[in-house]
Amino acid sequence: MTNLSCKYLGLELKSPIIAASSGFTDSVQKIIQLEKHGVGAVVLKSIFEEEITHEYDKTIRDEQEKTGREEFLDYLDVRIRQENLEKYINLIKQAKAETNIPIIGSVNCTTAHEWISFTKEIESAGADALELNVFVLPSNLRSSSEENERRYFEIVKAVKKQVNIPIVLKISFYFSNLAQIIRDLSHTGIKGLVLFNRFYSPDYDIDKLEVVPSNVLSTANEISMPLRWIAMMSGRLGCDISASTGVADGKSAIKLLLAGADTVQVASALYRHGIGYMDIIHNEIRDWMEQQAFNSIDEFKGRLSQEKVDNPAVFERVQFMKYFSDKESII
Secondary structure: OEEOOOOOOOOEEEOOOOEOOOHHHOHHHHHHHHHHOOOOEEEEEEEEEEHHHHHHHHHHHHHHHOOOOOOOOHHHHHHHHHHHHHHHHHEEEEEHHHHHOOOOEEEEOOOOOOOHHHHHHHOOOOOEEEEEEEEOOOOOOOOOHHHHHHHHHHHHHHOOOOOOOOOOEOOOOOOOOHHHHHHHHHOOOEEEEEOOOOOOEEEEOOOOOOEEEEOOOOOOHHHHHHHHHHHHEEEEEEOOOEEEEOOOOOOHHHHHHOOOOOEEEEEEHHHOOOOOOOHHHHHHHHHHHHHHHOHHHOOOOOOOOOOOOOOOOHHHHHOOOOHHHHHHHHH
């Protein structure tokens, strides 16, 4: 009998498949259904620092247009932040009361400002862990790469002062020395790294002459980035690794586990196929494990990481020499 249970952040999970932060993790009803379909844990839909700030700015503009008065600004700031936080706290409490899987809070943050004190309330509400989704687009010509990188460490340091639950950092691959930053972040006292987050990308509507969202959902071929870096960093970090982006089915989840991921996060596949698709993902993993005579996740996790394969240099190749030379011989 195959056993899908695993450990992540020191938590016991019945499956390595985690429902990532998304519209499928923003209500208790959906979380209950996700548990019924076997997910090991749920990352709640993120509370966005930018979203709260934008709401505050809009309310201020509306208030000033109506009355021209500014004396309510501090009150509005506190009220808007508190309303957003209360909704989130209630979601955590209800999810914990009605399910038996780990509930991971999620904050989408860009700074280490005072609002990070909210994380203490997220812990008090009963969250089992806290995932910080951090992305600083390296587009500011006045900021050096060192300054951009420092912000990640500042955020971790600020949150660690607030909470005792496991902290997970979800990052992108936009770093000048990605291997070094992953290694250094893993030794800051966090319990997990998620490789990698996915962010808004602009496109153009050439008929309406407007900027529109592009590639909202990840595709199967996007697995190559987390696959490579998880394989290269597996066994070299001071924390767990969770894989994200490009997880289209059970086979892609298996690949990421073979690379060394402790867990695999799924979001786009839920949008495409619904919550019931989790059953298919789990069945594909179980069927493959039976075919390979694996009884547990630990028996094959990291088996094809860079440090364990016969040709570790294959993960550091950046050109398609062999592929294209073979193709040319066929033409």
